[in-house]
Amino acid sequence: MNRPAPGHSLPLSQLLGRCANAVAAVRKGQSLNEALAATPAPERPGTQALAFTVMRRMGLAQALRQKLVPKAPHPWVDALLISALALIDEGSYDQHTLVDQAVQACKKKPKVGQAASGLVNAVLRRFLRERAELIASLADDEVARHNHPGWWIRRLKKDWPDHWQAILAADQAQPPLTLRANTRHGSAAAYRERLIAAGLLPADAPAIEAPTPLGPEPIVLPRAVPVGQLPGFAEGDASVQDASAQWAAPLLLQAGGSPLPAGARILDACAAPGGKTAHLLELGDFDVTALDADPERLQRIKGTLDRLGLKARTIAADASRPADWWDGQPFDAILLDAPCSASGIVRRHPDARWLRRDTDIAALARTQDAILDALWPLLKPGGHLLYCTCSVFREEGEDRIDAFLQRTPGARRLPAPGHILPVVEYPETPAHRPLGHPRQGAPVVDPGDGFFHALLARPSQGA
Numbered sequence: 001m002n003r004p005a006p007g008h009s010l011p012l013s014q015l016l017g018r019c020a021n022a023v024a025a026v027r028k029g030q031s032l033n034e035a036l037a038a039t040p041a042p043e044r045p046g047t048q049a050l051a052f053t054v055m056r057r058m059g060l061a062q063a064l065r066q067k068l069v070p071k072a073p074h075p076w077v078d079a080l081l082i083s084a085l086a087l088i089d090e091g092s093y094d095q096h097t098l099v100d101q102a103v104q105a106c107k108k109k110p111k112v113g114q115a116a117s118g119l120v121n122a123v124l125r126r127f128l129r130e131r132a133e134l135i136a137s138l139a140d141d142e143v144a145r146h147n148h149p150g151w152w153i154r155r156l157k158k159d160w161p162d163h164w165q166a167i168l169a170a171d172q173a174q175p176p177l178t179l180r181a182n183t184r185h186g187s188a189a190a191y192r193e194r195l196i197a198a199g200l201l202p203a204d205a206p207a208i209e210a211p212t213p214l215g216p217e218p219i220v221l222p223r224a225v226p227v228g229q230l231p232g233f234a235e236g237d238a239s240v241q242d243a244s245a246q247w248a249a250p251l252l253l254q255a256g257g258s259p260l261p262a263g264a265r266i267l268d269a270c271a272a273p274g275g276k277t278a279h280l281l282e283l284g285d286f287d288v289t290a291l292d293a294d295p296e297r298l299q300r301i302k303g304t305l306d307r308l309g310l311k312a313r314t315i316a317a318d319a320s321r322p323a324d325w326w327d328g329q330p331f332d333a334i335l336l337d338a339p340c341s342a343s344g345i346v347r348r349h350p351d352a353r354w355l356r357r358d359t360d361i362a363a364l365a366r367t368q369d370a371i372l373d374a375l376w377p378l379l380k381p382g383g384h385l386l387y388c389t390c391s392v393f394r395e396e397g398e399d400r401i402d403a404f405l406q407r408t409p410g411a412r413r414l415p416a417p418g419h420i421l422p423v424v425e426y427p428e429t430p431a432h433r434p435l436g437h438p439r440q441g442a443p444v445v446d447p448g449d450g451f452f453h454a455l456l457a458r459p460s461q462g463a
């Protein structure tokens with residue numbers, strides 16, 4: 001019998017089948033977003049909800065499947081089993097209903113399904129009988145316990161010996177919806193009032209103090225809502241942007257101690273989909289060039305800027321090859337939001353951990369170095385470059401900047417947050433505290449995504 005999935009009118013078996021398709025695609029290397037794009041639109045939200053949970057529990061589910069069926073079954077059947085094992089104990093579903101619906105989903109899968117449904121039934125029922133022993137047998141399995149790949153866990157242990165467990169735990173959390181008020185249209189405080197009036201923000205929600213004169217002042221909503229429900233969203237009164245990402249524009253624009261003047265030439269070198277391009281332009285009338293290597297993603301910048309009533313020159317090109325696109329006019333400031341592992345935003349993209357390989361990090365570091373080296377000469381003497389990544393790995397943050405400073409005569413590092421970790425207890429002694437802390441001793445709103453920011457100054461002529 002078909003049973004609707006909790007919170008959805010569609011049968012759970014149907015969503016489980018779709019979820020298995022997506023999980024199988026991720027296990028083959030496709031991103032979950034791409035995989036979900038193949039799901040019919042009405043089934044997408046329900047499938048996404050299941051698949052997000054599966055991604056967050058896949059280390060455990062894969063280890064359980066391995067114990068229960070040592071020889072991997074057909075990849076789709078495997079993905080269905082892993083999905084069911086991830087969901088069965090999660091608490092949202094009645095366990096026997098879930099088993100029954102997984103078997104139904106299997107039976108409906110052309111070619112492999114009928115033959116495999118007996119196996120799916122037997123494995124899941126055995127799990128229910130032997131659950132305690134099976135879970136206990138995995139007590140020393142870190143991948144099963146933390147639901148991240150082993151190399152990722154080892155890297156975090158090395159990079160953050162005191163905080164690796166907190167980072168892994170933060171990756172499992174549901175992220176909040178964080179907003180940036182468009183200060184061309186009104187202050188963050190005024191936008192908060194509109195959210196309170198709309199019933200989207202509690203009247204006593206703590207405001208986050210702006211750490212610099214230009215902000216940021218993120219507004220953290222207690223629960224996510226479709227953007228169409230946000231007051232004035234279509235008119236460009238606010239945007240969705242994590243608190244940590246909101247540091248970039250204020251840091252770059254005030255890098256020299258006083259705000260960059262109107263008309264300053266700014267390069268946003270890896271700009272799509274344009275969150276930081278828009279933030280820069282909300283804070284002043286600058287001449288912004290937004291560059292991205294991916295022409296499709298570049299189109300999204302135009303959409304973002306149109307909604308906000310802002311303008312930038314957009315170029316589809318490789319930032320590490322300025323000879324292909326640079327007009328020879330130096331920039332006053334450069335924002336390099338470099339391509340990275342996305343290890344800081346796993347709570348928003350729970351598939352990211354399963355898509356990466358350890359060897360990717362060294363390859364990404366080479367790309368990050370190449371882009372940094374190529375852009376540095378494009379900066380005016382006395383200009384500033386902000387390097388950032390949404391990664392918590394030191395190899396993509398501190399190590400890149402240390403190496404750059406060693407090989408680049410005259411380059412200086414100015415104060416900036418450095419590594420921001422998505423944890424409540426802040427590890428180091430940077431010149432800031434995480435934005436989610438409204439004021440000393442007050443409750444934490446949200447620590448923000450994992451991020452890295454480093455501000456670099458090019459010496460003035462003659463200096």
Ligand SMILES: C[S@@+](CC[C@H](N)C(=O)[O-])C[C@H]1O[C@@H](n2cnc3c(N)ncnc32)[C@H](O)[C@@H]1O
Nearest residue numbers: 270271272273274275276293294318319337339
């Ligand atoms: C972290 S995302 C940028 C996010 C963006 N700054 C924002 O705030 O919305 C990194 C971007 O770098 C682009 N990219 C990757 N390699 C590049 C290259 N060699 N040159 C220019 N862009 C590149 C990717 O297409 C991707 O859009």
